[in-house]
Amino acid sequence: MNQITLGSVPRPDEPQPDLAAAVRRLAHTNVLVIGDVMLDRYTFGEVSRISLEAPVPILAIEREVALPGGAGNVVRNLTALGVATAFISVVGDDQAGSDLTGLVGGQPNVEPWLLVQGGRTTTLKTRLIAAGQQLLRADREQTDPIHPKLAERLLRIAMDAMAATSVTVLSDYGKGVLSADVPAKLVEAARTTGRKLIVDPRGSDFSRYAGADVVMPNRQELAAATHMPVDTEAQIVAAGQHLRAQHGFGAVVVTRGNDGMTLVDATGSQHFPAEAADVFDTSGAGDTALAALGAALAAQLDLPVAVRLANLAAGISVGKVGASVVREADLLSALTPQHSALRKIVTREEAVEQAERWRHRGWRVGFTNGHFDLLHQGHIALLEQARASCDRLIVGLNADTSVRRQKGSPHPVQPEAARAAVLASFACVDMVCLFEEDSPESLIEALRPDVLIKRANDAADDAVDADLVRGWGGRVLRIDLPREQLATMASLKV
Structure with a gap:
């Protein structure tokens, strides 16, 4: 060797x-x-008050990891x-x-x-x-x-x-x-x-x-x-x-x-x-x-x-x-040059760790998701408004298998690698994470974003996601896109 x-x-x-x-x-x-x-045990929680029994903080336990x-x-x-x-x-x-x-x-x-x-x-x-x-x-x-x-x-x-x-x-x-x-x-x-x-x-x-x-x-x-x-x-x-x-x-x-x-x-x-x-x-x-x-x-x-x-x-x-x-x-x-946009494309584990680092700095982490096949003006408007609502934006991207199950052949028109690369090239997108499931629910649960961004007309379909985020004190933002942009998205079936 x-x-x-x-x-x-x-x-x-x-x-x-x-x-x-x-x-x-x-x-x-x-x-x-x-x-x-x-054995390393980590008990995470929130401190909002001091004990009456002694001058010590009271930790309201949220989760434990071993x-x-x-x-x-x-x-x-x-x-x-x-x-x-x-x-x-x-x-x-x-x-x-x-x-x-x-x-x-x-x-x-x-x-x-x-x-x-x-x-x-x-x-x-x-x-x-x-x-x-x-x-x-x-x-x-x-x-x-x-x-x-x-x-x-x-x-x-x-x-x-x-x-x-x-x-x-x-x-x-x-x-x-x-x-x-x-x-x-x-x-x-x-x-x-x-x-x-x-x-x-x-x-x-x-x-x-x-x-x-x-x-x-x-x-x-x-x-x-x-x-x-x-x-x-x-x-x-x-x-x-x-x-x-x-x-x-x-x-x-x-x-x-x-x-x-x-x-x-x-x-x-x-x-x-x-x-x-x-x-x-x-x-x-x-x-x-x-x-x-x-x-x-x-x-x-x-x-x-x-x-x-x-x-x-x-x-x-x-x-x-x-x-x-x-x-x-x-x-x-x-080892990849710092200016490469492809560094934004990460695994689920990496996304969870990066989101935690951002929150540790006091930054609000936002999340939105979609197929993002054949990107157009409506998608860009959604992403830019989503980024404006948070300090760092994570985009969940349906993998090819997920898109195919939902839309059938010949979708997606663009393979997941190409769709992820295009998303990563936008300045308003800080991280791209693919998921194989039809729903982003498990990814959202892992990331625990502070802000969930959805299109207003998707409200009925995303009720579970919204309830998850509200459950840990997050905010749900629904974006109204101009009528002509929604019409374009519908006509392209993306």
Whole structure:
């Protein structure tokens, strides 16, 4: 397999075909993840009053979300990239452990080995969130080392799983799975099976990971492990070189938040500036970077390319709200020239995440939908008035199969790709999202727009959509188009 080399870092507005090709190779890889899994619970609601019992806000709960966290979040990001993933961890025999087993097992392309230790408490983090802000986090956990017999079983399973995968990732959150001599034995097993091993370390004693191919500490962890200053890039490089020499690491990748990443290996050092356009939420960015690095090395990409992709993935992650993952489409979109209108055409998952980011900024999100086949003056008038009623406009576009079911052949006249591209070219349209269903109801429910825009003569057909939006406090706007424009739309049957 030919390796892709990085060369000079291209400007953001230049095409990057080599990196795009590298991204497409990630989905054809397999990775083993071993580490501390936890259950992340997010409770979303609205605060409108203060308690009479104590000076604390009262959260009126609207919805709750449970996701795998810790090493489980690394797995989520790998599967989002299309990577076949084996996962080994330990949970307790409690409700949180049972929930995690179901959540991890329900992900595509995952072979889970969640070992159960009786009497152990599964790590659970509960976050209360209102208006995009975290009010409180409550943790329940047990950080004692896992039982020695369970550690032996974990190592036996890991040996077999390493033989079936290309790269092993250790995600150490200090919760007891990678304790005592378990990391050292995993490094030895990786060498025996001829597999690369990457470590996201925890604590200041990096001798536990001696011999790993790549360690990925943040700036603070690097300082704690080396007792050296890390204020400047030169100091970070010196500390990284010391860490490599001290513990026999193949490479050290230092994550530096807003300052990007620095790679230190046998050839020297290389700095990768941060690639985040907006920063909304930094939680989980390290897991995202770790997953991208593991997938890239599994694809046999050169280390500088792998670090560049990990850095890019981290930049995308902090621009998302909540525990979102980075997908292949996100990476490819970030590598597309900024002026391309085609970046507005997104999947449902991407649309939901972008809508949340817009609301986080205080912007009103609008939604309208239709077939938009053979665009004409009436459509343009609808779109322009719709955009005037909100800060950002999402257009739901019926896919070809949906149009065909509703109108029969030869509709649609224009295929969905062409219709989406034309819509995306309008300045008044901020995002285009296709849907396969005949009704946009499920898309509207996922997006939760603040404003729903419809043509006035569609009132009877759109009652369900309108009720949905009003249910969460949104507004429904019906636009009266001039009679001649309605006549044109009717005559064209679009």
